[in-house]
Amino acid sequence: MSILFKNARILKFEDENFNVLNDACLIVNGKKIKKIFTKEDKNYKKTLDASYERVIDCKGNLLMPTFKNCHAHSPMTFLRSMRDDLPLREWLFENCFPKEALLTDDDVYWYTYIAILEYLASGIGLSVDMYAHKDAYVSAFRDAGFRVIISHDFDERNIDPNIIEEDYIKYNNLKGKNADLVGARFGVHSEYLNNDKTIKQVADIVHRYKKPFYAHICETKRETDECIARHKITPVEYFDKFGLLDYGGAGYHSVWLTENDMDIYKKKNFYAVLNLGSNVKLASGTINLPLMFKKKVNMAMGTDGAASNNNLNFFKEMFLASSVPKLNSEDKDLTSYKAEEIFKIATINGARCFDMPEIESLEEGKLADLVMIDMKNPSMQPINNIITNIVYSGSTACVKLTMINGKILYEDGKYNVGEKVDTIYKTAEKLKNQLLAKL
């Protein structure tokens, strides 16, 4: 399908900087961005008047890259607001785990669909997921036409780490409809759910493929302290000892890094994936972003699951990342990093963290993954600094349209995701009540 977006502001990313192209047009052809142009283009009039299957007048609204959700547990939407304001371990062991143990593939499929709706409505275009029932959640993403990367959740109870390699081959080589939207990466759940033997076996696979590695790292102080008690080294040093950071990758949360841990991240081109919404709500701690920026550590962003967060909303994540770490540091002048850098973390860096340059930015020849921001939302007015505005003032109400792989999946509150919204909600509600009845 060919679509012309006209009268747009277009957020370009060039030489590591953002700039807004005014009065611009963007042509999508099939899955790709075919052309970006302005009145200065010598064929302007001709290109504008060519035939397109759809012409969208953006009326000055902004086209920007999608947000990349680099750490998620999408099927957990069913636990949203089921229990809150509880001690962490009571919440986890008494609320979450017993219910998750009862999940069927059918449950996971429909609960994932709710997350997909939420992603689209808040401008997110990629979910990096870590959860059981992989076939079930991958099916939901494929049926909806949404991008997903499986970050393997292996833990020692699964016994044989070769499953990581099998899943890597399987999910990177799917055939059929929307198979190109699915990928897989090497990884484990965490240090605390593994042992020396399994980690050694995983390291062998990673070194054989020379590919990046992803895991939960240093989310809570307790987890970090217990690793040090077990191994006399931090979780980062532990994974690094096995060479698991040699080809990059990322540590989800990365709240309790030491300075040496940060230096290792920097040296190995390893990313920290920020999950402020979850960390703040569960009081897990505050990541030292002023120091991370000073050390130039690579960072991306994620939402974690809806049970802990409780929503899947990058506007909230960006506001929190821009403010809470400054509040909780010595940087009372607020100068250690800027809103633009958080915006880059939420968009460009997410694609880089998973080596997906084809969805990194809006550029001719790249895949057409984009979001339209409603500049007529009052929180965007008057127009002073568009990026700062998105980071500090934006909300999901500012998202007018989300396109993935050249297809408009969300526009003005309406979804185009295979299943009907009412069917998704009704089925999920029914399945959730059936699951609760089994407890």
Next chain:
Amino acid sequence: MSILFKNARILKFEDENFNVLNDACLIVNGKKIKKIFTKEDKNYKKTLDASYERVIDCKGNLLMPTFKNCHAHSPMTFLRSMRDDLPLREWLFENCFPKEALLTDDDVYWYTYIAILEYLASGIGLSVDMYAHKDAYVSAFRDAGFRVIISHDFDERNIDPNIIEEDYIKYNNLKGKNADLVGARFGVHSEYLNNDKTIKQVADIVHRYKKPFYAHICETKRETDECIARHKITPVEYFDKFGLLDYGGAGYHSVWLTENDMDIYKKKNFYAVLNLGSNVKLASGTINLPLMFKKKVNMAMGTDGAASNNNLNFFKEMFLASSVPKLNSEDKDLTSYKAEEIFKIATINGARCFDMPEIESLEEGKLADLVMIDMKNPSMQPINNIITNIVYSGSTACVKLTMINGKILYEDGKYNVGEKVDTIYKTAEKLKNQLLAKL
């Protein structure tokens, strides 16, 4: 006008607790809520089938009281995202003050209109404003049909505190269209912009009228420390020494209260108005909410101005108030207060803080100030705990309709506020550019 809302969930507040009435109806007649009823009502069918000027099928969406913005500087929208990530005093003295000094009544009128749009789109139904150019911003609120309370901004540079009494009489007794939407309260800007003489004169007025008093109190550590250096007592003790807390009222921000300050608030039935968005973004500090709840201090909520926050969004304020003070306290079990209590602060308590029982809750005979929450927004699904969901997962995208004084001012992204939205944005942008050109 008579309006029937049918097939609604209605959030009732009874005996200090919220509960949701399912399959319920609500009739608005003129400015008031005439009737709330369910199928159990003996005249159910007859009432449902009576004649109304408009019937709104809520399709299971929630009707709840409006949020009450108890501390705002509405005209400051023009400074939104103009400068950020700067040291506080540089931001204030070099960015804000020189521009504010150039403001005309016309500027203030149009910038206030942007705030009104933002309030409506996020379910806020009252703004308690502290700013210069009172006639100008009051005009915008009246023209839009939005509620405003003037919290007097007197400071010693105005020389004669009698202006507080004059304004109190004037704005509490306006005549004409929407005059009933305007009120005024006694107050001053702060301790640091006053002196013993002016504060004594203000105290005389407050005691003569036996009415509550409102001011900025303990927003920053510096402000608090400087008061102690000047007067050997805290700002709260200072105001209390003059008897200014004798009839209640509120301290805006109240971040740096001592335990004794909290005890004074409690004893005098004085409210703390939370402004987490501003406090977090400007790194002003974290209010000790676990201790405030333990001491049962009364609290309400505000947004502060758009220059510091940078948006006017109670969903953000509620999430921050529910999480950041726990993160930054010893309450690692997260049990010191619950989401429901923050929701009460954002709604019921706001009306109580300004002695406005007529807009406190949805009840027959009260004024029809209400919000419809879109339960079909994916962040509201599945439906586990509606109030927790609004506090932790909600966003402005969940607001479908806002009604004030029986009139629908916002519905499905469309405004009914006297001026056209495009006119508001264009005029505000033009005036802002003219103002900047004068610098």
